[in-house]
Structure formats: C-alpha cells, structure tokens
C-alpha cells in the first residue's frame with residue numbers, strides 16, 4: 001500500500017531497499033549488542049565529553065562496512081570515488097533509515113556519508129595533493145572530517161567570521177575560534193573557514209576561504225565539547241586555532257571565494273535534514289499508534305478516544321505533506337534546478353511537523369513517553385537541533401520570502 005501517487009525511479013528504490021537491508025544486517029544488531037555502551041551517556045562519553053574510543057570504533061566500523069557494501073559514498077560524485085546517485089536517492093535512503101531507527105541510534109547517522117563528514121561534492125574542490133592524502137580514507141569510511149564555519153560571533157550571518165588567515169612565505173597562518181563544529185572531537189580533518197581578505201570581507205564581497213586541516217596539526221585544538229540538553233557529553237566541538245600554518249595545497253576551492261565551497265554542501269544538508277525529520281516523525285507516529293492500540297484507560301483502548309486519535313491524524317497529514325515537499329525538492333535538484341525556495345520550504349516545514357508529531361507521540365505514551373527507554377525524548381532533541389542548525393527556521397523563512405518578493409511565486 002502506497003500513499004504516494006507516483007513511483008520513485010528504479011535506482012532510487014534499489015538504493016533505498018539496499019540501505020535498509022544493510023541497516024538491518026549491520027547496524028541494528030551492533031546497536032543491540034552494544035546497547036549498554038551506546039544508550040547510557042555515562043558510558044558513551046569520556047571525562048572530556050567526547051565519545052569514548054569504543055564508540056568511535058563502532059561508528060568507524062559502520063562507515064567502513066557501509067562503504068564495503070557500496071552505500072556509504074553512493075551519493076558522492078564519481079570523480080571522487082562516489083556512486084553518483086542524486087538528491088532523491090539521498091532523501092529516500094535517509095528518510096527510510098530514520099523511519100526505521102528513530103532518532104536515538106548513535107550508529108544510524110553514519111550509514112551514508114554526510115556532506116560535511118565524508119565524501120561529498122565539497123571534495124571535488126580540494127587540490128590534487130589533498131585528494132591523494134584524504135580521499136582513500138574518507139571514501140573507505142576509515143577517516144572522517146568536519147566543517148568549521150560558525151564561530152562564537154557568527155552563525156546565521158557567516159560573513160561575520162573573525163578567524164583570520166594571514167599570508168606567509170609558505171602559505172597562511174590561521175588564528176581564531178570555531179564553535180558548534182559537529183564531529184570535531186573525533187574527526188581526522190577539518191575544513192576551516194577564515195578571512196583571507198579583510199577589505200573584501202568587510203564589504204561582504206568574499207574575502208573568506210576554506211582550508212583543509214588535519215585535526216592533529218600544531219595549532220588546532222578542540223578546546224571543549226559542547227553539551228546539549230543536559231547531556232554529559234556531545235558531538236560538537238569548540239575549536240581554538242592558534243598560529244596554525246597551512247600551505248597552498250590545503251586551500252579548498254578558490255581563494256577568497258570560500259562560501260562557494262560551503263554552498264556545494266548546503267543542498268545535500270537540507271535534503272538530509274528534511275528526510276531525517278520526516279523519517280523520525282513517521283517513526284514516532286507509528287510508535288504512538290501501536291501504543292494507543294494496546295494501552296487501556298477507563299475501560300477502553302486509549303485509541304478509542306478522539307483526544308488521542310485526532311492529534312495522530314493531524315501528525316499523519318502534516319508528515320505526508322512534508323514527505324511530498326521533500327521528494328519534490330530532491331527531484332527538482334536532480335533536474336539541475338537550484339530549488340532554493342522549495343528546499344527551504346521542505347526543510348523548515350519537515351522540522352516543524354516532525355517536532356509536533358514527536359511531541360504528540362510523547363503525550364500519547366503518557367509518562368512512558370518521557371523515558372530514555374522509549375527514545376521519543378531523544379528523537380525530539382535530535383529534531384529540535386535541526387530547527388537551529390543548517391539554517392534556522394527564521395533564516396529559511398527569510399529565504400522563502402526573498403524568493404517570493406523577487407517574483408518566484410510559483411508554488
């Protein structure tokens with residue numbers, strides 16, 4: 001039974017089913033086997049707040065097994081060793097993964113390469129020497145990277161970054177700070193953005209460049225791990241860059257034009273987050289339906305009460321609409337369109353309705369909905385983050401409004 005009135009292309013369906021098979025074979029059993037480690041913050045994080053080595057190793061194992069099975073880099077460009085599948089495959093596969101796993105799996109987010117952590121179009125912009133150094137490790141899943149753009153004083157408006165790369169005889173010397181860099185505590189490489197031409201940067205006409213930096217380099221320090229929602233650890237790092245020397249081969253893309261590099265990942269990131277939201281929303285909805293059909297109160301299954309079932313009908317309606325928005329935006333991107341408005345709508349709407357769906361599922365579960373065991377609270381936190389990361393909801397609304405006011409009123 002399908003709720004969608006058109007078929008996904010054969011290669012997309014094959015990729016999605018293949019990925020799901022992989023998750024069932026390789027991810028869920030690992031998650032189960034290492035439940036004590038992965039589901040308890042006291043074991044998952046070390047004193048410094050970063051994942052303990054055993055968890056890092058499990059994540060690495062999943063990436064490498066997925067690469068071996070042909071899924072990890074399936075949507076990365078063939079030029080860097082990827083499978084060349086498009087945005088729709090990326091959307092469909094991620095939506096299916098999160099629909100199956102919910103938002104409380106530490107391992108599931110590593111099944112397919114995220115654009116900022118592994119092989120993605122961003123790597124087509126690195127030099128030949130950099131490709132020689134990093135591609136094999138990243139495409140095989142053995143290594144990972146992170147993306148250092150945001151800073152304590154620059155988030156939505158990334159042109160406000162203060163990290164400075166000063167020209168030297170051998171390249172540049174970078175000094176500054178980064179904040180919120182996901183995967184920084186465990187990554188092998190980081191793409192660091194810095195001001196290379198202060199005058200251009202002040203005029204908001206470029207002047208910012210990206211550099212590929214080994215996280216082991218002298219002058220690169222993950223100062224602390226950012227902890228969210230009262231957790232004892234986390235996966236975002238605060239980075240200090242102190243006289244970090246980089247050479248010309250480490251420049252990513254064109255000098256002073258670093259935002260073009262960032263833009264190469266933005267679409268994939270928003271496709272991912274649309275899918276991640278819809279998948280988790282559906283997972284939560286189905287959990288709530290199952291629970292409502294078996295839980296009894298006042299002589300009836302609670303599903304008999306409209307106070308319980310109508311909110312779930314609302315969730316299903318909204319998630320269905322979000323799913324269609326996501327499929328459509330990904331299809332437009334695969335046709336070569338920029339789909340700026342449509343993708344912003346898909347991401348912003350999917351996050352909103354998934355949050356509501358998870359919250360309603362918590363309510364249907366009563367007190368059980370709040371327990372760590374059920375996983376709904378973790379899913380809510382995971383989706384709540386995406387309301388801020390990867391373009392806040394307000395910034396996406398601003399983008400949509402800008403497009404509308406510029407005459408792009410087709411909906």
Ligand SMILES: Cc1cc2nc3c(=O)[nH]c(=O)nc-3n(C[C@H](O)[C@H](O)[C@H](O)COP(=O)(O)OP(=O)(O)OC[C@H]3O[C@@H](n4cnc5c(N)ncnc54)[C@H](O)[C@@H]3O)c2cc1C
Nearest residue numbers: 147148149150155156180181182385388389390392394395
């Ligand atoms: C968990 C997490 C992971 C992240 N991972 C990374 C990463 O890997 N790499 C990286 O570089 N960054 C990362 N970020 C940073 C993320 O991109 C920023 O948090 C985001 O861009 C928002 O910036 P900010 O937090 O500084 O908020 P601000 O930009 O300070 O915004 C504060 C509030 O003002 C609103 N606002 C700002 N401008 C406008 C406007 N014009 N109109 C209306 N409202 C406006 C915002 O919507 C928000 O509500 C991550 C963030 C989080 C939370």
